[in-house]
Amino acid sequence: MSLIPIRPEVPFGAPAERSDAARNRERLLQAARELVAEYGAEALTMDALACKAGVGKGTVFRRFGNRAGLMMTLLSDAEADFQQQFIFGPPPLGPGAPPLERLAAYGEGRIYFVLEYGELLKGAGVSPRNRFDVPPAMLAHRHLELLLREAGMDEDPWVMAMSLCSALDPERIVNDVRVHGISPKRLAASWRQLVTRIINPA
Structure with missing residues (x-):
């Protein structure tokens, strides 16, 4: 598997980003992360980012296009980091642990990922119609x-994987925690029980 973050790929043959441009990009993204951490994603506007980073508003628009592009870039970097963890990272999330332990670790990791980046998912403009693709x-x-x-399931694991993905739906997780007051720890325990019963039904 390869890492596939959600931002569009750089066109083939496009020149590599200059080191100074890369530094400026990271400076802007770090300022954006700080704004989100302090005030939430709703407060992350192009004006606020320009002010926080000490640059002109035009610089922010040239770099990200619009607010949705900014959100998409932040979310893409976060997605790539999470992918890195479950594909190449240490067990139990990464390779080296039994498949059941990796399933449990993936669900727990994704629950906390969604709770950290849920507002970015909304701001990036991912529509319900195509979010599965x-x-x-x-x-x-x-x-x-x-x-x-790997865990030995041979009865349509493709469809079961779809069902498991639905159990980790971001809107559901955010609603469960913020509206119903269910703790992330409780959600993670429920996920572990779910995958355990799927793998070991007896």
Whole structure:
């Protein structure tokens, strides 16, 4: 598997980003992360970012296009980091642990990821109509399917992986925690119980 963050790929043959441009980009993204951490994603506007980073508003627009582009970039970097963890990172989330432990760790990791970046998911403008076909969703489905197969499931693991992805729906997780007051720890325990019963039904 390869990392497939959600921002569009750089066109083939495009020149590499200059080191100074890369530094400026990271400076802007760090300022954006700080704004989100302090005030929440709703407060992250192009004006606020320009002020925080000490640059002109035009610089921010040239770099990200619009607010949705900024949100998409932040979310893409976060998605790539999470992918790195479950594909190449240490066990139990990464390779080296039994498939059941990796399934449990993936669900727990994704729950906390959603709670940290849920507002960015909204701001990036990911529509309910195509959210199942974006690269991170497709990679998550494939990853869960492979773990189910490794665990010995031979009765349609592709569809079961789809069902497991639905159990980690961001809107549901955010609603469960913020509206119903269910703790992330409780959600993670429920996920572990779910995948355990799927793998070991007896």
